[in-house]
Amino acid sequence: MRVYNTLSGRKEELETLEPNQVKIYVCGPTTYNYIHLGNARPLVVFDSLRRYLIYQGYKVTYIQNFTDVDDKIIKRSREKGENALELAAHYINEYFKDAAALNILPADAHPQVSRHMDDIIKAISILIAKGFAYEVDGDVYYRVRAFKGYGRLSGRSLEDMLAGARVEVDERKEEAADFALWKAAKPGEPSWDSPWGRGRPGWHIECSVMANKYLGDTIDIHGGGNDLIFPHHENEIAQAEALTGKPFVRYWMHNGFITVNSEKMSKSLGNFFLLRDVLERFPADAVRFYLIATHYRSPLDFDDGKLEEARKALGRLKTTLLLVNEFQQGNHSLKVKPEGEALNLNQAVTDLQQEFIAALDDDFNTARALGSLFEISHRINNYLASARPDRAMDQAAVAEAAAIFKELGEVLGIFIDRQQDETAGIDKVLDIIAAIRHFARQERDYQLADDIRDFLGAMGIVSEDTTGGTRFRYESPPKLSLLMEKLIALRSNFKSRKQYAQADYIRDSLQQAGIILEDTREGARWKIAEA
RNA sequence: GGGCGGAUGGCGAAGUGGCUAACGCUGUGGUCUGCAAAACCACCAUUCACCGGUUCGAGUCCGGUUCCGCCCUCCA
Incomplete structure (x- = not known):
């Protein structure tokens, strides 16, 4: 399999650290609200990638964090008059409901910042000891200039950044580009004891610490949204590699954005759609389908018409499931050697399965893979149109083709059973x-x-x-x-x-x-x- | 200003220099049908923003132009 590595700017053959094992870390949401459709894209994309790697025989270790200590959470909790940690815990809980609706498999671990303070404080202490960080009045900053290679991921030099800086420069920092590892507590904020007084971690340190803790010094794939490349992932590299002296991530994968009217969908712009609101109007499997019908690195424009189209397109695939089910009703398939048309069907479906796999092997091209899936659907429908339910060979051929069809649909997680209660x-x-x-x-x-x-x-x-x-x-x-x-x-x-x-x-x-x-x-x- | 990416039919969207430019939606004609729906069959871009270039051959590579998005500030 080849994947596009942001670090090198090109597609590279996926060679994992250990054969047949993949360690994946995906940046999860900051939990200060319900997740929106933009948050849902990486969840679905990387969940699908995970499923595909498992399908290909890899043992996958998949970690997704929650950032539950953060400025935005504190701000929100002030507005609502709630405890910040409880607020974050509430939205973590709600996250799992949304994720389950989209058929997202739970990660092997969902580490939270608030539960890894000792690890984080220890990491910061080491960074200071090694000369990569310095303390000022209870704050600790990362000394960017000390880390050679800073800017490699985002393709910019320290000088560029300083030249084009739009940020107000904090006079206490040695350099404008230095970023906070630890922030001294202000009154009313959640805070923890540390060698630099009470405070809380900066935004980037939690991810490198937790990734290393759960996956080791070097991880295979680190995923997230495009906007995390800088500064978040750039800073993660600086922290982790300064700490361990080893390469942090082998393959950086970043998904493109969801836009609304060609404008980025984001909480700060206020043009976001909460996933659960979208799920009230469209079936979850249609939403999932919509999110993988476009290649993960391309931007994806959102409107109801597109979701409606996704619903119809997916409906076509599910009709095949329905027709097959109807055809098999009351009949059990016997092992019969396929001949003629039956053989043609099975041969064609096997070929299309290979195309499906080839598409995903090429930088996880789900859009192309779906094309193959539609062709399989078409072949099965076509066969069904003239097949007879009481013919053993027809039953055998359909059973075999349908098994592959369902299997591939499962790889993408798009065949979600509807609620069964009543x-x-x-x-x-x-x-x-x-x-x-x-x-x-x-x-x-x-x-x-x-x-x-x-x-x-x-x-x-x-x-x-x-x-x-x-x-x-x-x-x-x-x-x-x-x-x-x-x-x-x-x-x-x-x-x-x-x-x-x-x-x-x-x-x-x-x-x-x-x-x-x-x-x-x-x-x-x-x-x-x-x- | 600096960095990155994009421009393909009515719409969405693949396309790894060379078979008739995938696939989906929409639309048209037909089969089936009391009507309809679904399914099936057939059709729907001589053309890939524009201009040059490389090549026997370019949507695909190179240069330029126009337009667009994203990052450089919290963000998936």
Whole structure:
């Protein structure tokens, strides 16, 4: 596999420190709010990378930190009148909900700044002892000039930076570019004891200390957003390498930004979209798909239309899953040697699988890999169009192709199962409604049949008539109560037309589904039978 | 001002000098269908911001021009 290394500015063959093992550190969020879509991009990108490396047989150690001690958190906690550490803990907790929705696998460890004070203080002490840092009035600064090679990652020299500096120069610092390792506590701020008095760590030190602690002196891949290159990652290198004397990171990978109207989405610009707000309007798998449908280093412009397009595109892939499932229903595939068309299918899918892998091997090109996945989907659909469920060879061929298709979808994490809680009951009720509609169509009562379809459509349920019956599809589960309301209305209609067979059918099949229907003078009422 | 990256059809987006410029969305025609949807089949960029150059051959390499984004300040 080749990856683009920010440090060298080109794609390099991935050679891990130890064969078949990858150590990855990804910069996680500063927890002062719910995460926004921009935060979600690296999560999804690097989670997908992780899945792919595992797929390729690597043992992956994946660490993602939380920065839970920070100026912004302190500011926010003042505004809200809350304890800063509790505020951060709250958003860490909420982070996991958002991440789970996006199908992000938990990291092997999620270290937090607040729990690594001893490690951080020790690291700073060593930096001072080695001459890479100095103390001024309870603050400790990193002496940038002492670290030769500073600026290598971001491609700039110390002189450039000093020349173009827009920052106010703190007179106490030896040089404008020096950055804080430790900040003396101000009243009301969270603080810890240290050899320089009470205070808290600067922004960059936590990442190098925790990365080294969990992954060793040299790690394979360090990931994060583009904007972290400078100063965050530049400073991490300076700290870690001054400390250990060894190369800190072999491959630096940075994702591009999400923009809104071609403007960077960021908390400071205020044009950000919280992930959970987006997830209220679009399914999580569509959001995930959208985030990897573009190469990770390219900018990604956000608007609802793009998410809608992603939803439809992903829907095409999931339709294949649905069609396969339907095709396999009630049939189990036997081991049959494929021939003819079946062989062609399996050969084509295997070839496309190789293309998929080749795409990801080339700097993790998920956009290209998805292209292969669509072609696999297309091949399977095409085969299914003329396949017969009772033919053993068709079953075998489809089973094999579908297995690969699902496997590759899993590598990208885009096949997320919808919530299953009330769904079982809902599906049964839908089946009954389907049967009624089926009867109506047999009776050529198209008005009723269309009425039912329109009702379902209004609830976001798509009904599709096939030769074998009616199939229902929905993005999010409909409300059971609304379905029942409709079913009861239908039933009362049948009753008033003295179509008792249909009316009784509804009641009987509902009972079988665990729902009891009772007639009262005011109308019917329903309840779920106790188990 | 300094550094980095980008400009591909109606839209999004791949494209590792050389088969007919992937793939998705949209659109058009057809098959299927009571209607519809889904699926299937077919079609939809002589052209890759512009100008030069290298080469037998360039969207792909080099130089220049225009426009755009990002970083240099907290930020994924």
